[in-house]
Amino acid sequence: MRIERELMRGAGPVAVLKLLESGAKYGYELVEQLTAETNGVLEVGQSTLYPLLYNLESQGLIKPQWQQADSGRQRKYYSLTGKGKKRLSRDSKQWQAVSEAMLRLGVISDPHIEPALEGGA
Amino acid sequence: MTERTDNHQSSSSTFRRLLATPLHRLIRGTISDHVSYQQVIDEADFDPVLAKALRLRIRKAGRRSCTRVELAKSLVPICQEQQKGGRSAGELAAALQNADPGPRGVAWKTHLQTLLESRLPTNAFHVLAQLTRRIRSRPLCRVAYDSCVAEWSKQMADGTEFAEIQAAMPDTIQLGNRINQLHCIEPVLMDDLPNEVSTILHDAVRRTRLWRNEKRDVAKELSTHFSAGLEAGASARELVESFGDTTTAAKLIRRAKVRCRPTVWWAWQRTWQLATIGGGLILMLWLVLFLRLVTASPNVIVDYVARFDDRQSAIPSDDRAWPIYREGLVGLTKDWVRTDFVDASEFGRQSKHWDTAKDYLERNDASVELFVQASRQPELGFLFDDPSNDAWLIKDVPEGVERSKLYDPKNSVLMVLLPHAQDLRRVEIILQAAIKEAAARGDAERVTELVEATFRLSSHARQTYDCAVSYLVSQAIYNSAGDEIVRLLTSDPGLMSDSQLERLTTSIKRHSRDFVIEGLVFDKVLIEDTLQRIYSDDGNGGGRVTQDGLRLLCSSDFYRPDDAAVNLRGSLPPFSLEDELTFSQNAQFAVFAPRAASLIADRKTLKAKMIELHDLYVDDIRRPYSFGSKSKFVATYDEIVNDVAVRAKLLPAVMFYQNYYHSWLAVTRIRIGRAASQTSQASWLAVIAIERYKRQEGEWPQSIEALVPNLLVEVPIDHFDGKSLRYRINPDGSPFVWSVGPDGVDIAAEKLIGRDDVYGNTDPTSGIPPGDWQLFPAVLTPPKQELAD
Structure with missing residues (x-):
């Protein structure tokens, strides 16, 4: 499923920040992980990912570093900064609040309680 | 003696070994066994021609003995192998002799190895030398060198002559320029990506219009991205498709990358933007004012x-x-x-x-x-x-x-x-x-x-x-x-x-x-005439300043650019209406006139102010003379002149009434002149009456009042104090008539002032001359100094 552009604009940065929380990653790795871990929902092309990374870099949320990969090739790894961690924490809470609100409104359904709801009905 | 010689030989040998040891081994603390490059060549037992060519070339290529040894060790096996492959010693020697000039950005070792191993003709390496001198980036020189050698060797192996290859390719200048354009995506070339990928990359990076180092950074990152994709098993086509539209990508990358630029650049950028916007606004404002000025023309209705x-x-x-x-x-x-x-x-x-x-x-x-x-x-x-x-x-x-x-x-x-x-x-x-x-x-x-x-x-x-x-x-x-x-x-x-x-x-x-x-009745006519020549006429008494009007102001005798009271903020040159303006005067006028005109009040406002000043002036000078009385006209004029903005706004009025403020039309001057004339007239009638009294009565009258009513209708008045003219009979029996003078103080004619002192006081700031004014008898002898015209 393709996500609306405006929605992606809000979800993309926080998704990237979340992926970087576990450690430094390079561009292709991020693309792969975003696709794999979101079942393709948050799949982004290079033309979207790199501007997104540069924007996060300009805000001081991530910092790049050229490093040699295991293959011997030079790659640009991005890692979270202190400011980035704070932003991720704040954004996560906000997304959590939005999700809960959507859940209560019935816009989304909780996969854990769905059977119970169905059973109760 | 022998011991000393042995020691000397030993130390010399150590020194040679030190020289022959490469730097990286010296740092590690090891010294190589000394072997000269000549020994290496000699041990190979080459044909003397090839051995000589090798020696000469190696000597030219390296200064340090370790470099030469290293070169010899790498070239000798190649030569041996080439000879085994059927190449003659003479052929190899000729290749080494024609190795100059060396290509830029390629080490001699690499160049000589390539020279010996490849079957390319000598002139091919000359073309490469010329080409690499056109390329600004040293790494790109190496890429171009390797690419060309590989491609040309392949083509020659297929039976193509080098002359044909050379004829098909652009000249070295064009080729060098093209490669320079690729400078920013050098990493792409280095990564040896498939053509379709590197093309799209090149296109996207070029479109970003970023700084060169930014482009390099982006190109390097994207190329590693694509390389990673290829390593992961994706095809070139899949990677290109997933990249998306290059124009959009370039736009987004540029926007994001520019945000990462340093604060100094942003400060400069914002300053420049503000200056451009400010300049543009000023230019637009000036244009509006200019059009406003040039589209207005005076309408002289009444001559x-x-x-x-x-x-x-x-x-x-x-x-x-x-x-x-x-x-x-x-x-x-x-x-x-x-x-x-x-x-x-x-x-x-x-x-x-x-x-x-x-x-x-x-x-x-x-x-x-x-x-x-x-x-x-x-x-x-x-x-x-x-x-x-x-x-x-x-x-x-x-x-x-x-x-x-x-x-x-x-x-x-x-x-x-x-x-x-x-x-x-x-x-x-x-x-x-x-x-x-x-x-x-x-x-x-x-x-x-x-x-x-x-x-x-x-x-x-x-x-x-x-x-x-x-x-x-x-x-x-x-x-x-x-x-x-x-x-x-x-x-x-x-x-x-x-x-x-x-x-x-x-x-x-x-x-x-x-x-x-x-x-003073006429002064209102003068106001109307001035207004109709300076302003346009909208038919309702309004109008705006015209070009002709401004020129009229600048040509006025009252326009003095050095006088803060009447200048157009120092912006317009004074000139005569009859004279042709010089180019610089015209240019100065065109640039500054719109702004100057915009500062000046509209016709209706200015007329109201001029009439107000006129009425104040008339009221002031018609009041009976009183020494030291304050002028409302002068106070109002001072208020206008001392406020820069108001002065500019009411400039025509300031210039018009300057004469009424400073010169013979100044309030004080006119009031003194009026009182003096009225006093003079009273004194002439009194003096004729005194003479006729003497003829009738045989003696001078005892008082001025004695002349009334037979010879005068009323007692003659001194208009400087409103009392009767002063009169006395001097000790010698002669009559004496005087006025208290402009200061209004009667000092019994102890100090006298003349007619010029009374009428000549044109500048109110110079003060009123003290003393009484002698009216009769008249002063008949000229002063010692010649009278001025």
Whole structure:
């Protein structure tokens, strides 16, 4: 499923920040992980990912570093900064609040309680 | 001895080993066994030609012995292998000999290895040397070198001659430039990506229009991205498709990358943007103001000079005095020296110029007669636009000045020079001298006739034009005639009969005018004329400043760029309307005039302010004279002038009323002049009455009040303090009449001031002269200094 552009604009940065929380990653790795871990929902092309990374870099949320990969090739790894961690924490809470609100409104359904709801009905 | 030699040989050998050891091994603390490059070559047992070529080339290529050894160790096996492959020693030697010039950005070792291993002809390496010198990036030189060698070798292996390859490729300059364009995506080339990927990458990076180092960074990152994709098993086509639209990608990358630029760049960028926006706004504002200015033009509806001429034309020719005055003026001989004649006319025989003046009068007797005759005419009847004036105008025009410069009927009222007013003053001076001459002959009737003529002349002078200048000229002539009576009664009291004195009393009363009351009526006309020449007219009394109006202001005598009170903030040059403007003046005017015009108030506002100033001025000078009283006009004018914004807004009014503030039209000056004239007139009547009292009673009157009512209708008033004129009989028995003077303080004539002290005080800031003003007897001797003109 393709996500609306405006929605992606809000979800993309926080998704990237979340992926970087576990450690430094390079561009292709991020693309792969975003696709794999979101079942393709948050799949982004290079033309979207790199501007997104540069924007996060300009805000001081991530910092790049050229490093040699295991293959011997030079790659640009991005890692979270202190400011980035704070932003991720704040954004996560906000997304959590939005999700809960959507859940209560019935816009989304909780996969854990769905059977119970169905059973109760 | 032998021991020393052994030691020496040992130390020399160590030194050689040190030299032969590469630097990285020296750092690690190891020393190589010494082997010279020559030994390496010799051990290979090459043909002497090849061995020599190798030695020469290696010596040229490296300075350090370790480098040479390293080169020898790498080249010798290659040569051996090539020989095994069938290449002759001569062929290899020739290749080594033609290795110059070496390509840029490629190590000699690599170059020589390539030279020996590849089957490319020598000129192929010359082309490569030229090409690499065109490429700015050293790593790219290496890429280009390797690529070319590989490609050319492949093509030659397929049977293509190098000449054909060379003919098919662009020249080295073009090729070098193309490679330079790829400089920023050098990493892409280095990564050896498939063509379709590197093309899209190159396109996207080029479109970002980022700085070179930014492009390199982006290209490097994207190329590693694609490489990672290829390693992960994705095809080139899949990668290209997933990349998306290059234009959009480039736009987004640029936008994001620019945000990462340093604060200094952003500060400079914002400053530059603000400056550009500010400059643009100023330019637009200027353009609007410029269009506003150039699209407005003055609408001169009323020609006040022509209107005056129309009025004068209605006077019957037989009643006009001017043609007769003009005839007398044209007939005057040219040996007239004004300053000398003024002195002679005032002091008569006491003047050192009297004989010259008397001679002049004899020679110009006919003109004097014409002046007397003209004075009997009821009206002056002067016309500005009258061709009959040409002979008179041309007569006294200074050399090099055209008549049109003296008087042009199309000029504004402000520019009318009133040349005839000046000449009526000349007639007055000649008549005054003629009075002296007649008095010297004892011809009382002629004296009376000439004094009467002078009084009539003063009335004609008032008709020169409806303006303050005319009234002031008229008043000056009137005062001159009255003063002459006092001089005659001082120098020769018995000359004139009672009836002649009676005639003079009548003349004094008949030609008396309050010039302030009459003269200032015209100033409102002057305001209207000024406004119609400066502003456009919207038909409702409004309008805006025009180009012609600004030029008129700049050409005014009152426009002084160095005077803060009247300048257009120093922006416009002063010039004469008659002169062609220079290019720089025109440019300066075009640039600054729109702004200057925008600062000036609209027609309606300015007119209201000018009328307000006019009314204040008139109120001030019509009030009875009182020493030290404050002028509301001066206070209001000061307020305008001292506020920069208001001054600029009301500039035409500031310039117009500057004359009323500073010069002979200044409030204090006019008020003193008015009080002095009224006091003078009262004193002339009093002096004639005193003389007639003496004749009737045989003695001088004891008081001025004694003259009322038989000889005077009322007690003569000193207009400087509103009381009666001061009168006394001196210890020697002579009568003495005086005024308290402009300071209003009566000091019993202990200190006296003269007529010039009273009338000559043109600058209100210079202070009022203290002292009493002597009215009778008249001062008959000239001052020690020559009178100024």
